[in-house]
Amino acid sequence: MPWSNQGGGGGGKKSGGNGGGPWGQGPWGQGGGGGGGGNQPPDLDEILRRGQDRVKRVMRGGGGGGGSGGGIDGGVPKSFIxxxxxxxxxxxxxxxxxxxxxxxxxxxxxxxxxxxxxxxxxxxxxxxxxxxxxxLPKVTQQRTIEVGAGGAGRTSTGGPDSGLMLTGDGSIVDVRFVVFWRISPETDAASGQTGVEQFLFNIAQPETTVREVAESAMREVVGQSALQPLLTAGRQKAQEEVQKLMQSILDFYKAGIKIDQVQLREVDPPAQVIAAFRDVAAAGQDRERFIKEAQTYADQIVPRAKGDADRILAGAEGYRDQTVAEATGQAARFLKVYDEYKKAPDVTRGRLFLEMQERVLSGADKIILDQKGGGSGVVPYLPLDQLRKSNTTEGGQP
Structure with a gap:
């Protein structure tokens, strides 16, 4: 065996005067045995049993010698206790x-x-x-409270309907916002209390107070605003109004709380009507698009119509000036003729008749028949225009 006496039995060579290891003691803490057949290693169960006995003696506080093998005294001194x-x-x-x-x-x-x-x-x-x-309140820590979460996929902070609010135009919106607040570092001039004293002694549940004040202030601001500004450019104004209103309420109750900021995270219609709300939003976008298209068409048509109107007015003014000038000339001519008529009525009358005949007959087709020539046999009822064409073709004169 590995832990047996390496020096052999009684008839063998001595090793340190005992049958143990080279230092006169076996590896298991036992004293060296006599000669003979050599020492065997101790049993593992025996080692565990001895350890349990020592632990029990320590727990009982009792002393006691350790049995075979010379173990440590298991008693705990009273000085240690x-x-x-x-x-x-x-x-x-x-x-x-x-x-x-x-x-x-x-x-x-x-x-x-x-x-x-x-x-x-x-x-x-x-x-x-x-x-x-x-x-030990944390006077420099900034704290946050989230209010509202009625929409799908969101966790409610102040109850399932804490974010549902009625706008000034009768619409229902689901508002989720965050309030950033801290203990006020200022001292109240009237009472002389610091912000920490007010925070600890004037309100019992600070977080609940801030949440309820925030919800009340937001409902008031939303109730005074229309829906569309809350969805677009009016959000910043709503945040500032809620912050001011919250601060005034908390200062009235001397809560010792300072509101640093209010942030609107989401402003949406309730989940039950979100489809209809999207239709309304799409209709509004179509309306804006139609208005822009009509404005573009008007920008194209109106200048063209103004140009046509100016052209027509210019033509009318020219026609007016021409007509007036012609009428003026005719009137002046008539007055001159009338002056001559008064001097020689018969001559003037004959001249007017001849001028009238000249104007009338100058534009008409005329056929002159020579009775002495070949025109004596022409019947006046024949189509003279056809006869004129035939004479022109044959080289004759009309």
């Missing part, structure tokens, strides 16, 4: 008498429930509870 108890008492006393204020906190010590003193960052001492109590 006293030391452990003293350390535990010191830890409890340290926890009860000392506390630590972090850099982002403000320590407020209450003695018998009444404000006693302020404490800054660092390690401080106090009387244990219930004599003194310490509160």
């Amino acid at each position: 006293f030391l452990i108890s003293l350390l535990l008492l010191a830890g409890v006393a340290f926890y009860g008498f000392f506390y630590r204020v972090n850099p982002d906190e403000q320590g407020i010590v209450l003695r018998f429930g009444q404000f006693h003193r302020w404490e800054g960052p660092g390690l401080h001492a106090r009387w244990p509870y219930p004599i003194e109590e310490v509160r």
